[in-house]
Amino acid sequence: MRDTGVYYDQEINSVFKELGVSEAGLSSEEAEKRLKEYGVNELKEKEKASALRLFVSQFRSVLILILITASIISALLGELIDAAVILFTVFLAGVLSFVQEYRAEKAIELLRSLTSPEATVIREGAEKKIPSKELVPGDLILIQTGDRIPADARIIKEFNLKTDESSLTGESLPVKKSSEALPSETPEADRTNMVYTGTAVAYGRGCAVVTATGMETAFGELAGLLGTIERSRTPLQESLDKFGRWIGIATLIIVAFVAMLGVLYGFPLFDMFLWGVALAVAAIPEALPAVVTVGLGLGVRRMVKRHALVRKLPSVETLGVTNVICSDKTGTLTQNKMTVEKLCVNEQVLKVTGVGYSPEGNFFKGETKVSVDDVHLQALLLGAVLCNDAGIFKEDEKWEIKGDPTEAALMVAAAKAGLHKTELDKEYPRLAEIPFSSERKRMTTLNKVEADADNFPLNGLVAFSKGAPEVILGSCTKIFLDGEIKTLSPEIKQLISGKVREMADQALRVIALSFRSLAEDISPEKVSSGGRPAEEIEEDMVFSGLMGMRDPPREEVKTAIQKCADAGIKTVMITGDHKITASAIAKELGILKENDLTLTGSELDSLGDAEFEDKVERISVYARVYPIHKLRVIDAFKKKGYVVAMTGDGVNDAPALKAADMGIAMGITGTDVSKEASSMILTDDNFASIVAAVEEGRNIFKNIRNFITYGLSAHIGEVLIVLIAILGWRILPLLAVQILWINLITDGLPPMALSVEPPDSGVMRQKPRNVEEGIVTRREIAAGLGIGGLIALQALIILTWALDRGFSIEKLQTLIFTLVVFSEMFNAFNWRSDRYSIFSLGLFTNKPLVYAVLTTIILQLIVIYVPLFQTAFRTVPLSLSEWGVVLALASTTLISMELVKYFSGRSHKKKGYGKINSG
Structure with missing residues (x-):
């Protein structure tokens, strides 16, 4: 080559x-x-x-x-x-x-x-x-x-x-x-x-x-x-590193102090050195960034199952603090399956039955079925088929479309009357076309028509047009009415405009159609090449009728929007549709509430930045806007301190997707450019998947915080136990190898299992966390100190109980060693949720945690009862009564947290925060 x-x-x-x-x-x-x-x-x-x-x-x-x-x-x-x-x-x-x-x-x-x-x-x-x-x-x-x-x-x-x-x-x-x-x-x-x-x-x-x-x-x-996607350290990992270094420095200072005290109290220097290093290893959460990354990765995989593909791990953090979602309407809030529901033809309004893209349905005037052979209906639907580039086909027992959904809806309506494009294209071939553009707002084709005069009163070269009603009406001077082509009077024009408004008020998108017989000397080749101006072809047209269609809302979206409201997230609709249509859909979905505003692109252009920023929080719908307007909306919300998610699918949406805190591209209809500019891709183009992703994002962050607090309490407990035991009793309550073992088995499987905890029922009933709030707040530190202090107290009770009975140092250390492990296993169940009781969540709804705890317990029993490990870890067997004391004390770790959650829940109810128990 x-x-x-x-x-x-x-x-x-x-x-x-x-x-x-x-x-x-x-x-x-x-x-x-x-x-x-x-x-x-x-x-x-x-x-x-x-x-x-x-x-x-x-x-x-x-x-x-x-x-x-x-x-x-x-x-x-x-x-x-x-x-x-x-x-x-x-x-x-x-x-x-x-x-x-x-x-x-x-x-x-x-x-x-x-x-x-x-x-x-x-x-x-x-x-x-x-x-x-x-x-x-x-x-x-x-x-x-x-x-x-x-x-x-x-x-x-x-x-x-x-x-x-x-x-x-x-x-x-x-x-x-x-x-x-x-x-x-x-x-x-x-x-x-x-x-x-x-x-x-x-x-x-x-x-x-x-x-x-x-x-x-x-x-x-x-x-x-x-x-x-590049693998980069996330802000969360950086935050954890800083936290780890802070804990590490504090721990090393304490460990060094206690180790020196131990030497002064007569413990061997090497033993205290080894013990100090072991305690430092146990107290410094070195594995935390890796556990967090795994948690994020597993969370992202769960999001994929819910049709949300996060392209970069840092975006998971952004999801947890998002408080404004700006969404496109078509395909995201709606099904993107346009269905013609009404026709206005021969001054009559007809209802069309059937939904979606299945070409099954009928035409009714009131309760009376209309014959599909009606000449006016045939004229209207013939133009809808011939001036059309879409297609419908059946695949795997499902009707699918090829091309624009609006055009496909027209095709489906015509197919309900027995007019099929594959047949009509052969019978009435297209000779030329003037394509649709956003500036022209219409499309025109030239077809060779040889039709029966009884069915369609035109023959020869015919121009068919479809487009925005105001554009089509503006080009028409005649109307097909009562079987004849008549002059389009101002009164009839006004009547048609009224029908357009009436359909729009019903959230229908209205397309107008027209036709015109052309002189035989007009060359289709010149039309296609631009040799004949479009204005010359598209004048003196004959108005044939209106077709009103609707893209029905997705059934699950209304629930998702209510979830957003409960979660303190404002939903904003942004669409290119007419203001009336957009408002009707927004009201139906619960986006547009009383006292909310709807703004058009032209109205937005007329507002200064300061005036717009003052109103932005009250605007729930933007209609007739262009992608450039999205940047102003993002900027205004950001200046108000909001964290904004923005959806988009076109090339022109890319700047807005990059500017948003969370750019969300459509996986089905989205262009490669929009996907590349995004932080997340919806594989099903569904708004409900955004809400599911926010829920997962919040849950991931909640899980990370919870297993950090779990680990923090364990490390604090171990340090406090040793510090107090040496200062108060001049006893080493734990050996270096025992500390290392505790660190290994309690910081291994349980945190991994906590990272896969499913979302609880309240995660979307809380307000978004403050964007300035770090991963570890005073609340987590207080909880870590509280539980860590409780574990230390448990150990000191064991210590005094054992000393009173004259137990050997090996027995005392085995009791404290085992107590710490079991207390941490009870503690693991505490941190499935920082709000909800383990009994309301269900004991077995996180099976990986159950398996992790059982595995840890088995490993601890091996260390206590297998002779080889007894020698290695300096342990001795425990009696049933000793086990009773250990388990009774260890269980208070769970009981005390349950009481805190219970009284916290009652306090929230009194303040009007609603239920906090998911059961």
Whole structure:
């Protein structure tokens, strides 16, 4: 294969020949063969650390290295059992940390794979979507407005194609593309028949043959590929690191103080050194960032199941504090299945039955069924079919559409009358068209019609138009009425305008249709090429009727919006629809409430920034707006201190998605550019999925806080136990190996299980947390001190009880050792929720935690009763009465927290906060 850089100077046939491809595209076998030859269509990344290197890295901590050194010294001094136990616990801790970090890495890789962009290709004559990394030289790719170009390619067909190459060349204006061969001396920047990886389609559509992939593309020399997800430290992890360092410094100071006291009280220097290091290891939450990353990763995977794909982990934090959601209407709040419900034809309003895209239904005037052979109905629906680019088809027993939903609704209505596009296109072929544009607000086609005069009173070359009622009516001078073409009087025009308003008041989108017979000397070719002005064709039209359609709200959205209101989140609708239509839908969904305002784009333009900011909190609906208006809405809310989520799907939405705190792109209708600019992608384009993601985001943050508080209380308890025991009784209540073991088994499985705690019923009945609020607040520190102090108190009760009975030091240490472990297991159940009773949540609704606690208990029993471990950990068996004392004291950790939750719940009820028990 020749140098990929010179295909621009070849005719299309030569390009096909050299790349070994036809207009049917590559075969699957050939594509697979080329994928092995050229590799995946990705830029090479920095080599990842192997699993072995990742495992070894777990032992680079200063404290861990000190422990390993201490074990060596112990061995040299003849304390082989101590040395073995220290090495064993260090090894297990390393394995646990490795597993956590490895799972975190896999969670990140899952994110990368889920957000891998797709490309539309032609293979074996059929269109199909594949991951863009599977593209190979010779593939035929289809591109359209909003797509990100997935590989370097030579254009073979194009229709008004323009690409934004600013990311490659710095050129700010879109570049007009062509399929024509260029002279061989054409500079790279002027090769207009080529498209390049990473650039975007600004306008039009086309087909191109891939000439280079991966590192061979023009972007191959640049660092990084646009749209990939990089693994970066999240603000949450940074916050945790600061917290860990603060705890670590405080702990080291306390440990050093207590260790020096121990030496002064006569304990051996080496024992106190080893003990001090062990306590420091136990008290400093080194594994916390890894556990948090796993928690975030697992949460993101749960979000995927709820149709919300978070592209970057920091966005999970943003979800928890979001208090404004600005949503598009069509497809997000509604079903995006436009259904024609009413027709206005021959001065009569007809009702159309049937919903969705199934072409089943009838036409009624009042309660009387109207014949589909009615000449006026046929004239209206014929224009709706012929002046239309959509299609409907049945697949897997479901009716699907191809093209614009509004056009598809017209097609479905016509199909209910027996008018099918596939048949009519053959019978009345389209000879030319004047395409729809947002400026013109109409579309016109020229068709050759040879119809029975009884069914349709026109023959020859006929222009059919459809579009906005005010535009169509403005171009009409006649009307098809009572079987004749009559003059459109001002009175009839006013009557039609009234019908438009009446339909709009019923939240219907109204499309007007018209037709006109053209002189035979008008050349369709000149019309298509722009040789005849549109105004000349689209004048003196005959008005045929109105079609009112509605995109019904999604059934689950109304509940989701109420959830948002309960959660202190304001929902705002932003749409290009008419103000009346938008307001009607918003009222039905519960977005537009009494005293709320609706604002149009033109009204927004007339407001100064200060005036708009003063009103923004009262505006719930924006109608007839453009994407640029979204930026003003975001800016106004941000200045008020709100955290804003914004949805979008088009190319022009990208700036707003980037400007929002949480940019949300549509996975189905969204363009590649909008997805790339977003923080999250909705795989089902459903507003309810945003609310589900907010719920998951809040839950993830709640779980992280809860297992941090769980760990904090354990570390505080251990330090307090030793500090008070040495100061008060000059006794070491726990050995170094026992402290290491507690740290290993209590900081291992339970926090992981707490990270998968499902959302409780109150997570969406709380106001969003303050964006300035850190992960660890005074509330968590107070809870950690409270529970930690309680565990210390339990241990001191055990200590005095054991001393009163003259127990040996081994028995005393075994009792405290076991008490701390069991107390922490009770504590794990406390932190499933900081508000709700474990009994209202259900004991077994978090099965991973039950398994984690049972596993930890079994491990502790092994240490107490298996002779080998008894020797290693200096433990002795406990009697039933001793177990009774241990369990009775340990259970107070759960009982006391239940009492706190109970009285806190009663206090909230008195203050009018509502129920806090989910049961």
